[in-house]
Amino acid sequence: MSKLHPLAILFNIFKSVRSIMYGLLPIIVLAIGDGFFKYLFLAIGAILVITIVIGVLTWLRFTYEVTDDELHIKQGILVRKDRYISKNRIQSIDLTQGIFHRPFGLTRVDIETAGSDKDVDASLSAVHLSEGRRVKNELKGLVETGETKTEAEKQYPKRTITNRSLFIAGATSGSIGIIIGLFGLLFSQLENMIPDYVYEVGAEWLLAQAIITLVVLAIFIVVFLWLLGILGTFIKYGSFQITRFDDELLITRGLLEKKQMTIPLKRIQAVGIEEGLTRQPFGLATVYVVIAGGEIGKTADQHTLLFPILKKRDISAFLGEILPEYNHIPDEFHRPPKRAIPYYIVRSITLPVLAVIGSYLFIPLLWVYIAIFAGAMFILGYFCYRDAGYTIKGRQLMVQMRRFSKETLIIPHNRVQSVDFKKHFLHRKQGLAQAKVSILSKLAGRHLWVKELEQHHVKRISDWI
Amino acid sequence: MRQPPKQRIAEDAIKAWRLSALLYLLIPVALTIGAFILTYVIEFLPPWVWILLLALTIIDLVVSPFILPKLRWRRWRYEVLDDEIYIQHGILIVTQTLIPMIRVQHVDTKQGPILANYKLATLTISTAATIHEIPALTEQEASNMRDLISELARVEQEDV
Known part of the structure; x- marks a missing residue:
């Protein structure tokens, strides 16, 4: 049986101190006013000592062992817990090196099993990197013999991101667009919400500044946010690398926190290509996979990026190298017919138009802005129509659609959970129908709509299933 | 369609x-x-x-x-084929659903007091991502269907 690295004690203590802090903060704030300092320090001291003792005991009692066909973890101070995770139930093993791990050459090992039951998963909070690799290889049934491994590794296809692409990815990440939009919204709200005198004082100050100062200030803020976005991208996806092994993908990424992720091919439900609004004009896109189960709540992102940014015309080559199973990006999609356009436009402008009418009646100052927004939604509705479509190639279904970003999904036949076809009375008159394809994703399910297709196309999809 | x-x-x-x-x-x-x-x-x-x-x-x-x-009732139809389940329902919006048999995870029958009064039961078919219902089958029919579907679905369950 082996133990974790002693530094795990510190990690444990930090973690519990942090969670205790949230609970204690209100009490501390109250106590400061009443001059209970003495007792407060005593209490904090006592809690600290208890936390440290518990931390040490937890570490002492935590042991793990990799045997022939399972991982065995023993833990618990008073209540002893023995957990056996059998090797073939393990879905993936991730190594994460946080900023505190890295100076000591440590890593965290997360072991994930199928299903969303969190209690079944295991985590080794700090072990030496070499030990982490050993555990990982042993659990995967690989025997480590230095040379053969490095030799073998070289033959696997691999892609690394360049700093230039990282910069482009950050620069077009679009988060800035959202932030500016929010600012605009906030400002137009403030104009009406703020009490008059505040508004007047503020306006006086603003007017006192030269226009140029204001413009410079605005530009400065925008550029600052934009740079922040780029920095965030560098931290998250710095030294991104993806490697294709026989039946899994290995992704390593992160500048401060290094993350190593394995994705078994059999967990992939679909491959998606997303062209964001800020990226599409430059012919750029990201490639992601939709994965089933596990990791719920652990990562905020719904899908896992295969590559942060690629030129659209390079995607085929990329998939051909890394995921040849999914390398059938078609040129031609079956699009909805022209008579579907009104449906798409009505769907996208109904709410904005109601908002325009509402604001015209109640907040007349605002209606022009909302009308501009409604106009934008009208255009978006048309593009939603233009970018909707499907195509079938052998055992794969490809669906294209747009909400804001244009997305293309490649779904293998055996990953389709169910298909729905809907038509209401107007559709029936016009010979239209809509199709909904359901696949499995981290959040229980994802439903892909292709709306207002010709009915014979819908029949084709249903025959293909 | x-x-x-x-x-x-x-x-x-x-x-x-x-x-x-x-x-x-x-x-x-x-x-x-x-x-x-x-x-x-x-x-x-x-x-x-x-x-x-x-x-x-x-x-x-x-x-x-x-x-x-x-x-x-007039719109509600269903059919269990060897490799898929086919359902149609909806009055104004007609929905047709296809569920590949290998994707079926489990089948339930359930019955509230009203359905029990008429000796009917509802059949629920779950995949990993979706849940589908066939309401108000006769009890006999519902349990036959449940057994049939779970028999058919058992054949060659792949991963997930």
Whole structure:
């Protein structure tokens, strides 16, 4: 049986101190006013000592062992817990090196099993990197013999991101667009919400500044946010690398926190290509996979990026190298017919138009802005129509659609959970129908709509299933 | 779109739906009575409120127990094929659903007091991502279907 690295004690203590802090903060704030300092320090001291003792005991009692066909973890101070995770139930093993791990050459090992039951998963909070690799290889049934491994590794296809692409990815990440939009919204709200005198004082100050100062200030803020976005991208996806092994993908990424992720091919439900609004004009896109189960709540992102940014015309080559199973990006999609356009436009402008009418009646100052927004939604509705479509190639279904970003999904036949076809009375008159394809994703399910297709196309999809 | 599925659900479904619609009618009836009391006993509401509610209740009384169940029953079809389950339902919006047999994770039958009264049961089919229902089959039919589907679905379950 082996133990974790002693530094795990510190990690444990930090973690519990942090969670205790949230609970204690209100009490501390109250106590400061009443001059209970003495007792407060005593209490904090006592809690600290208890936390440290518990931390040490937890570490002492935590042991793990990799045997022939399972991982065995023993833990618990008073209540002893023995957990056996059998090797073939393990879905993936991730190594994460946080900023505190890295100076000591440590890593965290997360072991994930199928299903969303969190209690079944295991985590080794700090072990030496070499030990982490050993555990990982042993659990995967690989025997480590230095040379053969490095030799073998070289033959696997691999892609690394360049700093230039990282910069482009950050620069077009679009988060800035959202932030500016929010600012605009906030400002137009403030104009009406703020009490008059505040508004007047503020306006006086603003007017006192030269226009140029204001413009410079605005530009400065925008550029600052934009740079922040780029920095965030560098931290998250710095030294991104993806490697294709026989039946899994290995992704390593992160500048401060290094993350190593394995994705078994059999967990992939679909491959998606997303062209964001800020990226599409430059012919750029990201490639992601939709994965089933596990990791719920652990990562905020719904899908896992295969590559942060690629030129659209390079995607085929990329998939051909890394995921040849999914390398059938078609040129031609079956699009909805022209008579579907009104449906798409009505769907996208109904709410904005109601908002325009509402604001015209109640907040007349605002209606022009909302009308501009409604106009934008009208255009978006048309593009939603233009970018909707499907195509079938052998055992794969490809669906294209747009909400804001244009997305293309490649779904293998055996990953389709169910298909729905809907038509209401107007559709029936016009010979239209809509199709909904359901696949499995981290959040229980994802439903892909292709709306207002010709009915014979819908029949084709249903025959293909 | 495809030809509709072949099998219909039990004809008693109409009666069961009618009964449950009548039970749900108690809510608008109670609201109308409440409004009536508020208008004339406490004199809190203007009279048009309870008259409007009464009109809506009467429309509901005609439509939901006596018209909708029949229409709904007429549209409801299902068919279990060797490799897929095919369902159609919906009055204004017609939905046809295909569930590949290998994706079926489990099948349940369930029965509330109203369905039990007519010896009917609902069949629920779950995949990893979706849940589908075939309402109001005869008990016999429902349990046969459940056994048939779980038999067919057992063949070659892949991962996930």
